Amino acid sequence: MTRYIPNFTAFGALASQDCASCPIRHRAVCAKCDGAEMDHLADMKSYRSWEAGETIALEGDVLPFVGSVVQGCATLTRSLEDGRVQMVGLLMPSDFVGRPGRTVAPYEVTAVTDLTLCMFDRERFETLLNEAPHLASRLVEMSLDELDAARDWMLLLGRKTARERVATLLALVLRRAPTDANPLRADLPLGREAMASYLGLTIETVSRQITALRRDGVIRLDGGGRTVLCDDFAALLTAAGDDEDGIMPS
Secondary structure (H helix, E strand, O other), X not given: OOOOOOOOOOOHHHHHOOHHHOOOOOOOOOOOOOHHHHHHHHHHOEEEEEOOOOEEEOOOOEOOEEEEEEEXXXXXXXXXXXXXXXXXXEEOOXXXXXXXXXXXXXXXXXXXXXXXXXXXXXXXXXXXXXXXXXXXXXXXXXXXXXHHHHHHHXXXXXXXXXXXXXXXXXXXXXXXXXXXXXXXXXXXXXXXXXXXXXXXXXXXXXXXXXXXXXXXXXXXXXXXXXXXXXXXXXXXXXXXXXXXXXXXXX
């Protein structure tokens, strides 16, 4: 397999973006950082953009960077020896890519929309972790949230109905929408085929359940079915089999 080495070139307007105005500043790995820690991160950051469909990292290859998704969405997939592929996760804005202390990518990471990462050289980031307690504690917090989300996903795949699975995924996407928006509105990052793969359903079942949720007034669709709107998020959580606490922390 050919090693995939990303280019650390800065892209577009993000190249000079001030961290204080970053759209994911208060949710990303840097959320708890103080002034000195932010200065260190700003000094080592760079931005890289990928177009939809491009590979960000190959499973089993050396991953020389870690970073946060600034905009866009990516899938995490694992491959079996016989060529079967399973989607095992989604990366959305503020999610963290890579794992300090691990040099090899455990998953293939693929952009499913145009995507931008705020990137840090892995070795420099690991060194900073030993000197920046707020950064380290936030990374632990995000890792525990990811563990909780994985356990919740086991519940979804093992016990939830098709309707609940689809509603759960829609709720996950809408949790990342601006909280002051009324109604909540978000573009679906995945097509029906990818949604089916992620949820363990058929494409036809996903389409039927989305139609049913729309018919029941739980969601509305716009933009040819790729944009979902929700006037009552509590009703969507109920359809997902959850309460107001929900699952899949943001």
